[in-house]
Amino acid sequence: MKAITLLGSTGSIGTQTLDIVQSHPDQFRLVGLAAGRNVKLLAQQVRQFRPDIVAICQADYLPELKAAIADLEPQPILLAGDEGVVEVARYGDAEAVVTGIVGCAGLLPTLAAIEAGKDIALANKETLIAGGPVVLPLIKKHGVRLLPADSEHSAIFQCLQGVPEGSLRRIVLTASGGAFRDWPTEKLADVKVADALKHPNWSMGRKITVDSATLMNKGLEVIEAHYLFGVDYNRIDIVIHPQSIIHSLIELQDTSMLAQLGWPDMRLPLLYALSWPERICTDWEPLDLVKAGDLTFRAPDRQKYPCMDLAYAAGRAGGSMPAVLNAANEQAVALFLDEKIRFLDIPHLIEQVCDRHHANNHSDPALADILEADRWARSEAQSCSQSLAQTASIR
Numbered sequence: 017m018k019a020i021t022l023l024g025s026t027g028s029i030g031t032q033t034l035d036i037v038q039s040h041p042d043q044f045r046l047v048g049l050a051a052g053r054n055v056k057l058l059a060q061q062v063r064q065f066r067p068d069i070v071a072i073c074q075a076d077y078l079p080e081l082k083a084a085i086a087d088l089e090p091q092p093i094l095l096a097g098d099e100g101v102v103e104v105a106r107y108g109d110a111e112a113v114v115t116g117i118v119g120c121a122g123l124l125p126t127l128a129a130i131e132a133g134k135d136i137a138l139a140n141k142e143t144l145i146a147g148g149p150v151v152l153p154l155i156k157k158h159g160v161r162l163l164p165a166d167s168e169h170s171a172i173f174q175c176l177q178g179v180p181e182g183s184l185r186r187i188v189l190t191a192s193g194g195a196f197r198d199w200p201t202e203k204l205a206d207v208k209v210a211d212a213l214k215h216p217n218w219s220m221g222r223k224i225t226v227d228s229a230t231l232m233n234k235g236l237e238v239i240e241a242h243y244l245f246g247v248d249y250n251r252i253d254i255v256i257h258p259q260s261i262i263h264s265l266i267e268l269q270d271t272s273m274l275a276q277l278g279w280p281d282m283r284l285p286l287l288y289a290l291s292w293p294e295r296i297c298t299d300w301e302p303l304d305l306v307k308a309g310d311l312t313f314r315a316p317d318r319q320k321y322p323c324m325d326l327a328y329a330a331g332r333a334g335g336s337m338p339a340v341l342n343a344a345n346e347q348a349v350a351l352f353l354d355e356k357i358r359f360l361d362i363p364h365l366i367e368q369v370c371d372r373h374h375a376n377n378h379s380d381p382a383l384a385d386i387l388e389a390d391r392w393a394r395s396e397a398q399s400c401s402q403s404l405a406q407t408a409s410i411r
Contacts, residue, residue, distance in 0.1 A: 019109050020290060021048035021067075021134070023101065023125055024116030026057045028221050029139045029165075032283050033114050034061060036290065043296060047110040050101045050117070050125070053077050059084035062092060069093040069107045071100035073121075101125050106132035112290060114165065115140040118223055119346050120339070120390050123147045127383070130154045137289035139165040141233075141240045142346070146339035146390060148243040150383045162244070163289040168237050169244055170285030171263035171276035176245070177293075179268065186267040187241055190257035191316065192217045194228035197258060201320045207359035209352065217260040217280045226349045230362055231316060235327020236345075239338050242331055249331050254324060256314045261303070278303050322363040330370060336378040336389040337370065343393035344369035351401050361404050368400045369393050 020037070024030045030051070037044045050071040051058040062070055062085050072081050075096035082094060095103055098121075105113055105125035113129040114137040115122050122140035127147070129136060131154065138144060144151055144162075155162050164170050168189050176184065195214045196204060212229045213222060220228070227233035231254075238252050263285075265275040278284050279301060287296060318325060323345070330341035348365040351357045357365065373393065378385045 017045050018043060018290065019045045019047050019111050020137075021050075021104060021107065021110040021113045021129070022046065022116065023050045023105060023113060023122065024052075024118065024140070025049045025061055026051040026054040027116055027118065028219065029114070029116030029282065029286070031057075033116065033286050033290075034065065036283055036287050037065065039298070040296060044290065047108050048104040050104045055080045055084060063088065067092055069095070069104050071095040071097075071104040073098065073101055075100075098124065102128045105129040106134075110134055112137055112163075114286070114290070115143060118142075118221060120146050120342060123151075123386075126151065127154060130158055130160055133158055133160060135161040135163065137163050137165040137286065138169075139286065139289075141166060141236050142342050144243050145236050145239045146342045147383070147386055148239075148338065149335070149381050150386060152243060161292075163292055164240075164244060165286050165289035166237075167280075167282060167285050168264040169240060170288055172241065172245060172266055174276045174288065175264075175266045175274040179266070179274075183268050184245070184247065184266055185269050185271075186251045186253065187245065187247055188253050188255055188265040188267065188273075189234055189237055189241065190260070190262050190264050190313075191231060191234040191254055192228065192260045193256045193258055193316075194231060194233075195225070196229055196320070197256060199320075201317065204320070204360055205358070209355060212352070212359060216258070218282075222353060223346070223349050226352060226362075227345070229359075230323040231321035232323035232327060232345050232362075232366075234316075235324045236342065238327055239331040249328060254316055256316050257311070259308065259311055261308050261311055323366065326363060326366055326370065333374070333377060334379065336376075336381040336385055337373060339381070339386045339389045340373045340377075340393040341366060341370055343390040344397045347394045347397035348401070351397075357401050357404055361401070365397055365400050365404065369396045372396060 046065040046067050048069040049067045053074040070092045078096040106128040112135040116139045122143045126143045215225045260280040262275045330337045344366045348362045
């Protein structure tokens with residue numbers, strides 16, 4: 017039985033991970049949980065899975081959580097705030113930590129888990145994108161495994177099993193195209209928040225659903241693939257695949273291509289990250305190719321999806337630039353969700369922030385440099401958004 021800890025337990029990744037744990041009680045044991053502010057759901061999870069330690073990111077909600085589980089015996093260790101999440105990440109005998117916290121907030125807990133010798137089931141792409149120059153050396157130093165738990169990178173990882181070293185020529189990341197894949201570009205000026213949150217294939221959180229609509233999620237995955245698999249940016253491509261049945265592909269030196277297929281279901285890559293190198297039998301619906309029907313592909317429209325090229329540029333710049341890109345994107349998406357900027361302002365805001373960072377880009381950043389770049393980019397994005405708002409009011 018594998019002992020695991022789950023960060024971000026009340027989000028989409030977290031609830032699907034717990035579905036796996038519930039379905040396979042003979043395979044997995046839950047040691048720790050950390051969540052944001054959904055006290056009601058977190059309390060239900062604590063009652064059902066009885067972890068040893070629990071943290072809630074928003075310290076103001078700790079009294080409510082204590083009251084909600086006051087009758088439990090024995091009581092778990094209860095912590096709060098960012099420090100509490102870090103303690104959960106490094107706690108006890110958990111062999112693997114699932115990192116489902118959204119955004120760069122997952123970086124410090126992930127580093128704490130690595131330093132405690134725990135394998136990482138990486139479902140938080142921002143951790144590696146922002147912190148790759150720090151995370152990868154630490155993984156090597158402590159001899160732990162970094163296993164991708166999102167669908168695209170899991171697909172690549174699965175395809176690479178048994179492939180001889182040096183045989184990989186190219187990675188092809190598939191993208192659904194998001195909420196606006198069938199919209200004409202000129203209509204994007206009229207996008208509302210509700211429009212951007214209507215993903216055609218996947219059920220995800222608000223932030224990543226907007227990232228899918230801008231295709232920034234795929235741009236970020238390009239940077240993540242570079243760090244995970246050591247592939248040059250010139251050998252990582254993106255293709256729109258509306259059906260989301262092929263989750264990504266690899267091309268080998270002899271031009272053969274390998275793909276991993278399955279219904280759009282995040283539980284599959286999560287299960288593989290937790291059980292690797294084993295394959296656990298499930299009762300999930302098998303893929304029926306006849307039912308799936310036609311599988312189609314097309315090149316992404318760079319005019320419709322400018323965030324994609326912003327991500328490639330940031331990845332090639334390297335250093336602290338990916339951290340700035342990620343932070344500026346997080347801030348821009350938050351502003352859009354709060355209806356403070358328009359949908360088309362998102363790439364403009366990110367580009368402005370990245371342009372202003374070029375002169376100060378750290379080529380070999382330490383953790384302090386990454387954290388400062390993240391803080392600066394969020395502040396700069398906020399300032400740039402005010403300029404955009406003033407320009408819009410003049411118009």
